[in-house]
Amino acid sequence: MDVILLSIIIILYFILLAYVGYIAWKRTKSSEDFMLADRKTHPYIMALSYGATFISTAAIVGFGGIAGQFGMGILWLVVLNIFVGIFIAFVFLGKRTRKIGHNLDSLTFPEFLGRRFKSKFIQTFSGLIIFVGMPIYAAVVLIGAGRFMETALTLDFNLCLLILSILVCTYVIFGGIKGVMYTDALQGTIILISLIVLLIITYWTLGGVESANLALTNLVSHYPAEAIALGGTGWTSFPSFGSPIWWNLVTTVIIGVGIGALAQPQLAVRFMTVESNKEINRGVLMGGIFIAGTVGSAYIVGALSNLYFFRFFNDISINIVGGNIDKIIPSFINAALPEWFVYVFLLAILSAALSTLSSQYLAQGTSLGRDIYETIKNKKNQNSITLTRIGIIIAVILAFALSLILPGSIIAQGTSLFFGVCASAFLPIFIGALYWKRLNRQGAIAGLVSGTVASLFWLLFIFKKTAIGLGICKFLLGQDILINAMPWPVVDGIIFAVPISLIVMVVVTLLTKPMEKNHIDLCFNGV
Template sequence: MNIIVLGVVILVYFIMVGYAGYVAWRRTSTSEDYMVAGRKTHPYIMAMSYGATFISTAAIIGFGGMAGVYGMGILWLVFLNILVGIFIAFIFYGKRTRRMGENLSAFTFPEFLARRFKSKFIQYFGGAVIFLGMPLYASVVLIGAARFLESSLKLNFNIALIIMALIVAVYVVMGGIKGVMYTDALQGTIMFLGMIFLVVSVYYMLGGVTSAHETLTSMGHLIPASAKSVGATGWTSMPIPGSPYWWTLFSTIILGVGIGVLAQPQLAVRFMTVESNRELNRGVLIGALFIFVMTWGAYIVGALSNVYFFQEKGLLAIQASGGNADKIIPVFISSAMPEWFTYLFMLTLLSAAMSTLSAQFHVQGTAIGRDVYETLKRGGRSVLITRIGIIIAVILAVILAYILPGSIIAQGTALFFGLCAATFLSVYTCALFWKGITRAGAIAGMVSGATISILWLLLVYKKTATALGLAKLLFGGLLIKTMPWPFVDPILVAVPASMIITILVSLLTEKPDEDHLRECFKGIGGV
């Protein structure tokens, strides 16, 4: 390890990030600046911030590692990321969110829903779900960055966690969402260039695109017997339909994130930071290209790492990483790539982690400051409480990162995305597209979605229910043991149930005020 080169690379990077954060701090003077960037963000900054927030070390390290285990079937997630996470999100959800958020003077996602339905309960309930649930997501992003620093730079895992958390906390506390978005744009650009170089290098190392993929296909017989017994067939083919392996890949890894992205508070608030729909239209191409390169690149590299490890060490990727999928990408980079590239790719991983963590910490802070504290107190020093909330969020994320088990990054990400989808997606969708939804329907949908999702995780979904032990304590085992339910992700149960309950309660309760609806939908057609 060349300490001088490493030191220079890190110093230059943090000078750039620090300058972006400083500029944001100088341009932040009001609550509107701190919460929604004054609603005048440039489309490039908005799109790159959205993409960099969406694609974190969870995508590169966690889901890249899952590709090393499950193979290229995970590429269906790339399709959903672009179709749902960019096109549908920007064109259909984003434009209405931007306009309605401006009509209602909403600064946060829970506040947006609360003002749409004139319900304080929705605001502090939504804020509480975000503040209490997001530390899981933030912690796995921290773990992803720390694992790379541990594997590539031989830095102590615990020290790496603390360093990452402190750096992000400083510029988020000081600069608000402008600090987050300005640094996101810089970090997203670095991520994009780093991933392109990595994919090209991997294909070159393995003899080209055709040779690499043919070799991976020919290794299908090496799939471990334990994986074959639950439905695995190879790294370039889908698992047996209906098998436990297929359900985990399809419902948790692909749908959990591919659909859950629509209800992510830290992403939805980005739509409220631009001045007009024109900025959102311009952001579609930028965002789609960024998401494609980052997700496709990470999954391809993760799957093909099996070829490299088998040719060089006679091991599969999961074996070379000590059985921890979260280490597959870090171990591959440090083993296969030259030292100078390890330093540069470290910036890609740092950027991925810091961009997402900054958004997570900011939205957690606003959840506790704006959505819970200010709502309950009916006014007050929400920016100060937001900053305190950010510090608390950082501490919670670090604590969880210490205690969570291995191979948790992709699973933790999917679980949080699923919880947000269960809580918010049906209500958010109806809020934008259906004037008939009522306050009672919205509350019922949010509470039922969150409750069903949590109960399913605790009592039915095998991976979490077994680990937590509550189902065994209460029922002697899983509440539902019949296939495929123990392997069906909560999102497939909680989201449809939440939507049905939202609609039924809305149809049975008092209709919303027409004057308020006109205010909400002013300038929005087609509803």
């Protein structure tokens, strides 16, 4: 290890972060500054912040590990991320979110929903979902960065988690969303360049694009027997239709994350930080390039790691890392890439972790301070910064504690589950809030609650990985899961919970009175 080179790179990185965070702190004067950057964010910063928040170590390390174990079928998630997570999100949801949020003077995603439907319950309940559910997502992001630091720097894993937690907590507490978005733009640039360079070096090392892909296809005879038994067909082909791997890949990973991104509170709030729709339009191209260059590269490299390890170590990736897929990307980087690039890529992993963690901690902090405490105490319009900072500290502690106890190979699964819960709870009422003027308070509450309950029920009693892991079904009913017949134990709850939420929301709305016309006119003024 070149300690001097590593020290120089990390010191320069921290100096840049500190400088950007300082600028954000100096420009943060009010609650609106702290939570929405005074609604005047540059489109490049907004798009890079959105992308860097969206693409975390969970995407690079966790889903890259899935590609290393099962293959390139996960690239369909990239397609869905670009089309749904960027194009649909920006063009069809972002513009209306920005305008309606401005009309209602909303500072957070739960407050946006609460004011749209004139419901303190919706704001508080949404804040609780974020504050209670997001620590699991934050913990797996933290684990992803910690695993790479552990592998690249031979540091104690728990020490890595502590360093990361303290670092991100510091600039989020002082800089608010400006601190988050300014550092996101810096970190997003580092991530994009590093992942593209990684893809180029990987293909160059393995003999070129065509040669490497063909060789990986021909390596199918060494595809894991346990993966074949579950429906896997190779690293360059899609799993067998209807197999357990197919259901997991399609429903949990591709649909759960691809569609779930539309209802991520920490992403939706980005649209309310810009001044006009022009900035959102300008952000679409940058966002699409970012997604394609980052996760697209990570997933391809994850699959190709099998070819590298087989050529140089005579074994495939999952065996090299002892079965923990969260170690595939870190181990490949450490073994296959030049030492200087390992250090540079460490910055990319740190950037991916810090950018996502900072947004998660801020979302949890604002949920606790503004959406839960202030709503319950009926103290709106007071200065929310202090309460939010307390919430951020609590969020950091919760994520750190969970990262110490969660099992291996959890990164991708934890991310998918949180995205699925958010989609089930928020997606129907969020889209309804933007496009259906008839949607009223009663319908929105019914959709929010039914989607949340349906999603949690599926996770606790039907979905095998979470039901067995948590053990609640076993404790209450004496059996691991309620339904053993395939494919239900491997089908993600989003497939059922989102339609349930939508149907309940529509039925209750049509059976109850519309909201006041003057309120609806206020919401949709200029939309």
